[in-house]
Amino acid sequence: MSEPHDHHDHAGHEHKSATPPIPAVDDAGSQALSEALRSSFVVVRWIMFGLVIVFLGSGIFTVPPNERAVILRFGKPQSGTGDQLIGPGLHWSWPPPIDEVVKIPISEIQNVTSTAGWYAMNPDGTESYVTPSLNPAVDGYAMTGDGNIIHARVSLDYRITDPINYVLNFVNAKEIVTNALDNALLDASAQFTVDNAVRLERGAFKEKVVQLFNRTAQQQQLGIVVESSRLDSKPPRQVNDAFNAVIAADQERSTTNSAALSAAATMLSVASSESNSIVSTAITDSSKLLSRIAADSTNFLGRLPAYERNPQLFRDILLTETWSRVLANVEVKWIMPDTSGGKQRELRIQLNNAPESDEEKERREKQKAEQTLFQPTK
Amino acid sequence: MNRNYLTLTVGILLVLIFGALLFTFQVRHTEVALVTTFGKPARDYNTDPDKPEPGLYFKWPWPIQKVQKFDKRIQNFEDKFSETQTSDGKNVLMTVYVGWTISDPKLFRERASGSIPRAEVFLEGSINNSKNAVIGQHPFSHFISTNPQELKFEQIEAEILAGVKETAQTQYGIKINFLGIKKLGLPESITQKVFDRMKEERGRFVSGIKAQGEAEASIIMTAADSQRAKILAEADALAREIRGKADAESAKAYEVFEKNPDLAILLLKNEALEQSLRDRTTLILDQRTAPFGLLDEQAKPASKK
Numbered sequence: 001m002s003e004p005h006d007h008h009d010h011a012g013h014e015h016k017s018a019t020p021p022i023p024a025v026d027d028a029g030s031q032a033l034s035e036a037l038r039s040s041f042v043v044v045r046w047i048m049f050g051l052v053i054v055f056l057g058s059g060i061f062t063v064p065p066n067e068r069a070v071i072l073r074f075g076k077p078q079s080g081t082g083d084q085l086i087g088p089g090l091h092w093s094w095p096p097p098i099d100e101v102v103k104i105p106i107s108e109i110q111n112v113t114s115t116a117g118w119y120a121m122n123p124d125g126t127e128s129y130v131t132p133s134l135n136p137a138v139d140g141y142a143m144t145g146d147g148n149i150i151h152a153r154v155s156l157d158y159r160i161t162d163p164i165n166y167v168l169n170f171v172n173a174k175e176i177v178t179n180a181l182d183n184a185l186l187d188a189s190a191q192f193t194v195d196n197a198v199r200l201e202r203g204a205f206k207e208k209v210v211q212l213f214n215r216t217a218q219q220q221q222l223g224i225v226v227e228s229s230r231l232d233s234k235p236p237r238q239v240n241d242a243f244n245a246v247i248a249a250d251q252e253r254s255t256t257n258s259a260a261l262s263a264a265a266t267m268l269s270v271a272s273s274e275s276n277s278i279v280s281t282a283i284t285d286s287s288k289l290l291s292r293i294a295a296d297s298t299n300f301l302g303r304l305p306a307y308e309r310n311p312q313l314f315r316d317i318l319l320t321e322t323w324s325r326v327l328a329n330v331e332v333k334w335i336m337p338d339t340s341g342g343k344q345r346e347l348r349i350q351l352n353n354a355p356e357s358d359e360e361k362e363r364r365e366k367q368k369a370e371q372t373l374f375q376p377t378k
Numbered sequence: 379m380n381r382n383y384l385t386l387t388v389g390i391l392l393v394l395i396f397g398a399l400l401f402t403f404q405v406r407h408t409e410v411a412l413v414t415t416f417g418k419p420a421r422d423y424n425t426d427p428d429k430p431e432p433g434l435y436f437k438w439p440w441p442i443q444k445v446q447k448f449d450k451r452i453q454n455f456e457d458k459f460s461e462t463q464t465s466d467g468k469n470v471l472m473t474v475y476v477g478w479t480i481s482d483p484k485l486f487r488e489r490a491s492g493s494i495p496r497a498e499v500f501l502e503g504s505i506n507n508s509k510n511a512v513i514g515q516h517p518f519s520h521f522i523s524t525n526p527q528e529l530k531f532e533q534i535e536a537e538i539l540a541g542v543k544e545t546a547q548t549q550y551g552i553k554i555n556f557l558g559i560k561k562l563g564l565p566e567s568i569t570q571k572v573f574d575r576m577k578e579e580r581g582r583f584v585s586g587i588k589a590q591g592e593a594e595a596s597i598i599m600t601a602a603d604s605q606r607a608k609i610l611a612e613a614d615a616l617a618r619e620i621r622g623k624a625d626a627e628s629a630k631a632y633e634v635f636e637k638n639p640d641l642a643i644l645l646l647k648n649e650a651l652e653q654s655l656r657d658r659t660t661l662i663l664d665q666r667t668a669p670f671g672l673l674d675e676q677a678k679p680a681s682k683k
Contacts, residue, residue: 045384074434075406097404116561133570136459136471136563143562145524149572168407170477171451179454179475183558187531190522190562194576220477220556238573242580249584253591260595264602271606275613282617286624290631297634300642307641315644322648332660347662367653 059095063088063103070164072100077164085163104163109227112174116182117142117152117189119237130237141236142189142197150197152233154185154209162223169221177222184212198233198243206231400439407432410450412483415443419484424450448492452477452555455498457505461565466517469568473561474505474538482551489550500550501542505557508541521562535559 063069068085071078071093078099085104093099120138122128134141134149141149158177160166166173188208189197197205210229217224235243307314327333336347405411407430411423420443424431437443456475463469478501480486490497512534520530539557546552564572635642655661 048388072407072432075404075409075432077407077432100406133566133573134563135566136561140561141563141569143522143564145522145529147518147522147572148576149564149569169451171449171453175454176452176475176477179456179558179560182560183475186559186562190531191524191526191529193524216556216558235576236573238570239576239580242577246580246583246587249587249591253587253594256591256595257598260598264598267599267602267606268609271609275609278610278613278617279620282620286620289624289628293628293631296645297631300635300638300645303645304638304641307638307644311640314641318644318648322652326652326655327661330655330659330661334660334662336662336664 055095059093059099060090061093061101062090066105068104068163070102070104070167072102073098075100077168102167104160104167109157109159110174110177110224111155111157112177112181113155114153114181114185115178116140117150117154117185117233119151132238134236134238142186144189144194144197145191146193148194149236150189150194150233151236152185152189152197152205152231154181154206154232155230156181156210156213157227157229158224159227160223161225162221165221165223173222176220177217177224180216180220180222181209181213184209184216187212194235198235199247202231202233205233401436402434403437403445404434405432405447408449408451409447410480410483411435412446412448412487413437413443414446416441417444419487422483425481425483446483446487446492448480448483448486449494450479452479453494455501456560457502457509459561459563460506460509462510462513464513464518464521465515466519468518469565470513470518470521471561471563471565472509472513472559474509474535474557475560476501476505476539476542476557477555478546479553479555480551481547481553485549485551497550497552501546501552504542504545505538508538511541512537531559 061069063086065088068087069091070085073094093101118140119134120128120140131139140151142152144150156177170176188205191208192201192205196202206229209231210226214226217226234240303314334347403411403413405423407424409432410425413420413423413435415438423435437445454475454477456473459471459473461469461471478497480497483492486492486497490500515537516530516534519525519528520534522531523529535558539554542557543554546554563569
């Protein structure tokens with residue numbers, strides 16, 4: 001009883017005493033295993049550590065100078081308004097699927113050109129062949145308020161003021177901007193006459209397009225602002241010659257007008273110098289008249305005493321003096337002797353004096369005018 | 379102990395990640411989501427445009443619940459050109475564009491199988507009906523007019539939109555955000571007639587401008603003529619006034635002659651005689667005229683009367 005017990009005990013002891021070699025064998029194996037495990041755990045730990053680094057490091061991103069970025073954390077924009085955008089530089093966010101970085105071209109000015117109002121061009125941008133009509137499927141045009149057709153094209157530069165909205169709320173924001181511009185162009189054109197749209201009021205036309213575009217952009221919450229705009233509008237090529245003829249006629253009219261103005265100016269200046277001469281002639285004539293009268297009255301007063309002394313003598317002397325002067329000047333003198341007994345006599349004269357010169361004629365007329373008061377004696 | 383802690387952490391982390399993948403889903407700002415329980419729509423997310431609710435949400439794992447996501451952003455759709463008659467019988471061609479969004483993912487999934495092209499087929503038809511109906515109610519002058527009272531461009535757009543909006547919302551779960559006319563034109567054959575009319579109109583303008591130019595020139599010349607006549611008349615009047623004054627003054631000077639009118643007349647006559655017989659004169663006298671009277675007296679002293 002005790003034997004087995006002893007044995008047992010011994011065995012237990014034996015076992016106990018025998019175990020050391022077995023664990024020694026075990027120890028070597030498990031030690032190698034644990035060594036291997038430990039080293040592989042180290043490797044795994046390093047790999048995990050590396051993976052964490054890589055994971056976190058993948059959240060590093062850069063924003064170029066002409067862009068901004070917004071982070072979506074679990075799909076939610078982290079910056080609610082535009083001024084909280086992430087600026088250019090190196091940044092970090094949680095890697096996907098936690099965060100998502102959306103980049104936005106903001107400082108860059110965007111450009112859009114209307115597509116609805118221009119005719120089809122060749123693929124290389126050169127003018128296409130002019131067809132007699134416009135095919136609505138390929139040729140764009142706009143209708144004017146007076147029922148005519150024009151070609152018009154607007155090019156807009158715009159800046160994005162609400163970038164989150166612009167990038168996140170539209171599938172293709174640029175397409176929608178283009179549509180809004182086409183719409184504004186057609187709407188504006190429908191309010192203008194053809195002449196105003198292509199020639200006379202192009203500035204107002206452009207302003208109208210921009211105004212309508214701004215309103216639409218606001219209604220559709222595009223979050224953009226127009227920086228500058230350019231308008232190109234012209235009559236259809238099919239009627240270009242007719243439009244040019246109007247311009248030519250307009251120029252001709254202004255030429256005629258200015259010719260008439262200069263002719264009128266000449267006429268008026270001639271009239272004004274004529275009027276000056278009329279007035280100055282009158283002044284000269286009056287002063288001549290007055291001085292002659294003054295001379296006459298002086299002459300009269302000087303001779304009055306002599307006349308009053310003996311009127312008949314004075315008269316005879318005066319007449320004789322005059323006759324002597326007159327007769328000295330007269331070119332041809334005929335003195336007809338008296339016929340005796342009242343007999344009739346005939347005298348034939350052919351006058352052939354040299355023709356009067358203009359100067360003499362003028363002088364004679366003047367004298368005649370002065371002497372209308374008096375009839376010469378005979 | 380250290381080893382176990384690490385293993386535990388890693389294990390918990392893995393469970394968390396798997397759990398998150400199974401029990402949660404993300405709804406992005408640009409999406410609407412529909413959760414179905416055993417294929418039956420249970421709840422939709424982020425559908426209210428005024429109150430966006432993107433973020434992380436809970437769901438039961440597959441196969442209990444499933445998540446379907448749709449694009450929430452505004453889609454752009456342009457319909458094809460279609461020819462319609464206005465109320466005054468003119469044919470116009472029109473294209474419109476619409477901006478639309480999926481507002482009711484449940485309905486959208488049911489009616490359009492969640493497919494955007496299918497929704498666009500519906501939109502095409504619906505817009506076309508509305509367009510035809512609206513255009514038929516307006517005369518051509520409501521589309522283009524220089525008279526702001528007559529032009530109904532924006533009203534027409536609003537009417538077309540109103541005709542589409544209701545059915546799109548109730549039948550397809552589509553919200554139409556805006557609608558505008560993209561192209562407006564005339565049938566090709568009509569454009570040629572318009573060109574003919576434009577040419578004819580230009581021709582009229584040319585002759586009108588010419589006539590106007592001539593009229594303007596003649597107005598200028600007439601005005602200048604009358605101005606000239608006025609200037610000369612004024613000058614004449616002034617000259618007459620000057621002469622009149624001189625005459626009046628000279629009349630005063632004649633008062634001197636009243637002292638002896640006989641002498642005055644004698645002097646004036648004498649001067650007149652002298653003036654009238656200046657040069658180039660042929661004078662025929664009889665011999666009784668003084669001073670030749672002297673000759674006569676000598677010849678016949680007896681006959682003197």
